[in-house]
Amino acid sequence: METDTKKSSSPHILVVEDDDSLALLLGYNLESEGYRVSRVDRGDEADTLLQEMVPDLVILDWMLPGVSGFELCRRLRGRDGGSELPIILLTARGEETDRIRGLSIGADDYVVKPFSVPELMARVKSLLRRARPERIAERLQIGDLTLDKQTKRVLRGEREIHLGPTEFRLLEHLMEKPGRVFPRSSLLDSVWGLTAEIDERTVDVHVGRLRKALVRGREKDPIRTVRGTGYSFDETYSKH
Numbered sequence: 001m002e003t004d005t006k007k008s009s010s011p012h013i014l015v016v017e018d019d020d021s022l023a024l025l026l027g028y029n030l031e032s033e034g035y036r037v038s039r040v041d042r043g044d045e046a047d048t049l050l051q052e053m054v055p056d057l058v059i060l061d062w063m064l065p066g067v068s069g070f071e072l073c074r075r076l077r078g079r080d081g082g083s084e085l086p087i088i089l090l091t092a093r094g095e096e097t098d099r100i101r102g103l104s105i106g107a108d109d110y111v112v113k114p115f116s117v118p119e120l121m122a123r124v125k126s127l128l129r130r131a132r133p134e135r136i137a138e139r140l141q142i143g144d145l146t147l148d149k150q151t152k153r154v155l156r157g158e159r160e161i162h163l164g165p166t167e168f169r170l171l172e173h174l175m176e177k178p179g180r181v182f183p184r185s186s187l188l189d190s191v192w193g194l195t196a197e198i199d200e201r202t203v204d205v206h207v208g209r210l211r212k213a214l215v216r217g218r219e220k221d222p223i224r225t226v227r228g229t230g231y232s233f234d235e236t237y238s239k240h
Contacts, residue, residue, distance in 0.1 A: 011056040011128055012036045012190070016046040016072070017090065018064055026059060029117050030124070043067030050076065053189060054085065057128055059120075060107075062091035070105065077106035086127040088120070140175045143237045145214070145222060147175055156214065166191065167210045174223065179235030181226045207231055 013030055017023040018041040027037045038055065040046045044066030050058075058076075060069040067075075073087055089107040108131075109123050140147045144157045152168060154161040163171065169191045174182065182190075184200040192198060207223060215221050222237045 010034050010036055012038070013057045013059065013124070014046065014049070014055040015039045015059045016043065016064060016069065017041065017059070017061045019061070025117065026120075029121060033121055033125075035124075041065075043069060043072045047072055047075065053186070057086040057088070057124060057131070059088045059090060059124070062089060073107055074105045084131065086131045088123060088127065090115075140172065142175060142178060142233070143222070145175070145237070147172055156219070159216075161213050163210065163213055166206050167213065170206055170210055171214075174231065174233040178233040178237070181229055181232045183230040187230060203230070 013035045015023055015026050015030070015037060017026065017039070020041070023039050023041065027039055030037045038049075040049060041064075043064035046058075046060075046064075047067055060073060062069045064072070069089060069091075073089060076085060076087065077083055083106070086108050087106065088109045088111060090111050090113060092113045108127055111120055111123065138149050140149075146155045147168075148154075149172065154163055154168065154171065170187065173187065173190050184203045187203050188198065188200060192202075207225075211221060211223055214223070220234075220237065222234050224232045224234045226232060
């Protein structure tokens, strides 16, 4: 598997394509749009990977070695949580019956090769906007805490909070899914990158720094520690 090393919590897209030149083209254009990209060239490898992590969207070729894209799409839709994963199916099959088959197994969109790359990028953005609006939004606001992705500024009420790049990415990732518990290993993958060779205890250090910056006096701590597991952004924070 190949993955970019960009340390960001921008939307994560998995490209499953065995044509190296097309996979590189897709990866380049997706990364240019600001997405994190992982690539695999076999259906069985993608199947294993998708049991370990959940990207924000999958671009899936119909014909793949190991397990076909058609079969992989069917398996994903049958798994817990798999029904919500946006999937774009790529195929050289342009007949109406094939389109119907692709959509009937749960693909959200169906793109026939050769295709326009700008059009595919537009479809990716449209699907993400519908399925993961919090990943596209430029500003996150929960309670008195506001995070602006464009300006890289964080405010708690009127007070500006100065965060390092890692603490900013960590807060952004947690705020995008308030209430969801992220294991330390998951935070390492999402915030530091899949290729990062650092210890899980590093997560605790940065959460500590984030808390120190966010909380003053008797202010409520928005980060919840789940013993033995990891961390989450307190889903009740806005109610206090």
